[in-house]
Amino acid sequence: xxxxxxxxxxxxxxxxxxxxxxxxxxxxxxxxxxxxxxxxxxxxxxxxxxxxxxxxxxxxxxxxxxxxxxxxxxxxxxxxxxxxxxxxxxxxxxxxxxxxxxxxxxxxxxxxxxxxxxxxxxxxxxxxxxxxxxxxxxxxxxxxxxxxxxxxxxxxxxxxxxxxxxxxxxxxxxxxxxxxxxxxxxxxxxxxxxxxxxxxxxxxxxxxxxx
Numbered sequence: 001x002x003x004x005x006x007x008x009x010x011x012x013x014x015x016x017x018x019x020x021x022x023x024x025x026x027x028x029x030x031x032x033x034x035x036x037x038x039x040x041x042x043x044x045x046x047x048x049x050x051x052x053x054x055x056x057x058x059x060x061x062x063x064x065x066x067x068x069x070x071x072x073x074x075x076x077x078x079x080x081x082x083x084x085x086x087x088x089x090x091x092x093x094x095x096x097x098x099x100x101x102x103x104x105x106x107x108x109x110x111x112x113x114x115x116x117x118x119x120x121x122x123x124x125x126x127x128x129x130x131x132x133x134x135x136x137x138x139x140x141x142x143x144x145x146x147x148x149x150x151x152x153x154x155x156x157x158x159x160x161x162x163x164x165x166x167x168x169x170x171x172x173x174x175x176x177x178x179x180x181x182x183x184x185x186x187x188x189x190x191x192x193x194x195x196x197x198x199x200x201x202x203x204x205x206x207x208x209x210x211x
Contacts, residue, residue, distance in 0.1 A: 057208035060201055067200075068097050069114050074137065079209050090202030091191040098189050101126065102136035104146055108176050108183040109165040110158055125152040140185050148181040 051059065065075045082092035097103065102117040105126060111117035118136045120126060126133060127147045128140065140146070148158060162178050170176045173193055176183040191202075 054208070054211075057204045060204040061208050064097070064197075064200055064202070064205060067114075068100065068103065069118060076209070079205070083209075088191075090206050093205065094191050094194055094197060094200075094202055095189060096139065098194055099139045099141075100136065101128065101133060101138040101140055101146075104140050104174070104183075104185065107171055107174055108146060109161050109168075109170065109178075110146075110148055110181065110183075112157070112161040112164065116157065116161070120148075120152075120158070125149050125155070125158075142185055142188050144185045146183045146185070153181045 061075075065072070068075075070078070078096050079089075079093055082096055083089050085092040098107075102111075102114055102121050105111050105117035105120060106114045110126075111120050121136045121138075122134055124132055124134045125148055127149055128138070129145050130147075132149070148155075152158065158181065162181070165176060165178050170183075171189070171193070173185070173187045173189045174183055175186050
């Protein structure tokens with residue numbers, strides 16, 4: 001199955017929460033999920049059947065998968081990696097997803113959404129420890145330095161994205177120098193460090209894949 005190319009906001013409405021697929025633009029009052037009630041394709045007063053346990057688990061997996069912009073096969077690979085690591089599988093999964101290079105580029109405000117970050121990485125605009133890396137799923141490590149290539153620092157999309165840094169700052173486990181368009185991974189985040197995923201129950205994903 002190919003990557004979803006339809007309306008991004010339709011996915012948020014299907015899950016009933018903001019997935020921030022458009023990044024910073026999802027914080028505006030124009031976001032459809034704040035205007036339209038109910039799931040897409042159904043009237044606001046349409047009856048919705050109660051979901052089974054499997055249905056609840058499936059929706060949680062779909063929510064996280066869509067949030068990070070991944071296909072099923074790749075998401076399952078990340079889960080299997082998390083399962084082999086020491087510790088709690090659900091926590092390990094979130095940690096691995098946060099370590100993806102496209103997510104780090106998004107977190108550092110070099111891109112306004114994970115989708116844009118994936119494009120920036122794929123097009124070769126990002127350096128990791130001085131070397132070009134064009135694999136969005138590349139897993140960063142503690143003390144890795146992430147930087148936009150010198151020729152790419154003047155790109156308008158990157159300049160516009162960095163404006164969010166002055167408004168919102170950056171997560172505590174990352175360090176960013178907006179003037180150099182440079183950042184550093186100070187530490188690998190723990191589950192409770194990823195505060196914007198408070199509405200995610202990763203244990204449901206573990207239960208789904210454990211069947």
